[in-house]
Amino acid sequence: MKKKFIIFIIFFCIISLTCVGILISISFSRSNGDSKNTPEATEQVTESATAPAAATATVPAAATTTSVPNQNFVANSSIPVLIYHCVDDNVFGLKDLFVSPKNFEAQMNYLKDNGYTPITFQDLGNLGNFTKPIIITLDDGYMDNFTEAYPILKKFNFKATIFVISGMLGKKDYLTIDQIKEMTDIINFQGHTITHPDLKKMQVQDINKLRDELSKSKSDIEAITGKPVNVLAYPAGSYSNGVISVAKEYYTFAVTTKPGIFKYGTDSNYEIKRLRVKSTTTLDLFIKNLDGLYSSK
Ligand SMILES: [Zn+2]
Numbered sequence: 001m002k003k004k005f006i007i008f009i010i011f012f013c014i015i016s017l018t019c020v021g022i023l024i025s026i027s028f029s030r031s032n033g034d035s036k037n038t039p040e041a042t043e044q045v046t047e048s049a050t051a052p053a054a055a056t057a058t059v060p061a062a063a064t065t066t067s068v069p070n071q072n073f074v075a076n077s078s079i080p081v082l083i084y085h086c087v088d089d090n091v092f093g094l095k096d097l098f099v100s101p102k103n104f105e106a107q108m109n110y111l112k113d114n115g116y117t118p119i120t121f122q123d124l125g126n127l128g129n130f131t132k133p134i135i136i137t138l139d140d141g142y143m144d145n146f147t148e149a150y151p152i153l154k155k156f157n158f159k160a161t162i163f164v165i166s167g168m169l170g171k172k173d174y175l176t177i178d179q180i181k182e183m184t185d186i187i188n189f190q191g192h193t194i195t196h197p198d199l200k201k202m203q204v205q206d207i208n209k210l211r212d213e214l215s216k217s218k219s220d221i222e223a224i225t226g227k228p229v230n231v232l233a234y235p236a237g238s239y240s241n242g243v244i245s246v247a248k249e250y251y252t253f254a255v256t257t258k259p260g261i262f263k264y265g266t267d268s269n270y271e272i273k274r275l276r277v278k279s280t281t282t283l284d285l286f287i288k289n290l291d292g293l294y295s296s297k
Pocket of ligand 1: 139140192196235238
């Protein structure tokens with residue numbers, strides 16, 4: 001009896017210990033499994049939460065900022081302003097100021113073939129109406145602007161702006177009043193002072209003279225064309241903050257000779273950059289200057 005009882009006790013203990021062992025091992029494996037799974041799960045959750053979030057955050061954001069609005073921005077408000085002086089094969093004075101009529105026509109032809117729309121400063125308020133707007137300017141008002149440039153511009157039906165020195169009208173090599181009147185169908189005439197002085201110096205030396213240069217040239221040209229003169233070209237690109245503050249009394253825009261592309265709405269309207277076209281400007285260089293603006297970069 002005693003022997004049987006002891007065997008039963010031993011057997012019971014073995015069974016119990018085995019059960020306890022099994023239970024412990026199960027609970028261990030479970031707890032191990034949990035502690036292993038949790039970080040993985042959180043990592044996965046974190047990754048899956050961040051990765052698509054990051055993807056959705058970056059991809060559409062990048063798409064919206066680099067393509068859609070920028071294209072609109074570039075197309076609507078970055079405006080190349082070309083600067084010419086003489087369009088003539090007969091060179092007098094500084095050779096750099098001359099572009100041959102042949103080159104001028106090739107450049108205009110490029111603009112036409114590549115969908116540019118020449119506008120004037122008066123069109124800046126309605127930029128949405130124009131595809132690839134560009135402003136063609138000619139400084140000083142030389143007679144070849146009428147004899148050489150105007151027929152080419154007419155052929156393409158291109159608008160352009162001529163900044164005339166009002167005191168030089170009718171003098172040798174400069175436009176006459178009649179020529180100006182004849183060109184007003186496509187040419188917008190704007191101010192380039194009366195005598196082409198250094199405005200930066202004049203602002204320091206004689207501010208009343210500066211006022212006359214800006215205001216009288218404006219009213220004289222308006223009297224000839226019957227159209228508003230609200231754009232000033234600083235002679236030889238010389239200006240200062242003092243000159244700008246006087247210019248603001250009479251003009252809405254002022255152009256410089258600083259190279260670059262005018263960003264309307266971003267750049268100052270009184271420090272408009274321009275792209276100079278010279279006798280040595282090849283068509284390749286002309287295109288490169290413009291391509292800096294309309295590339296997808
Ligand atoms: Zn000039």
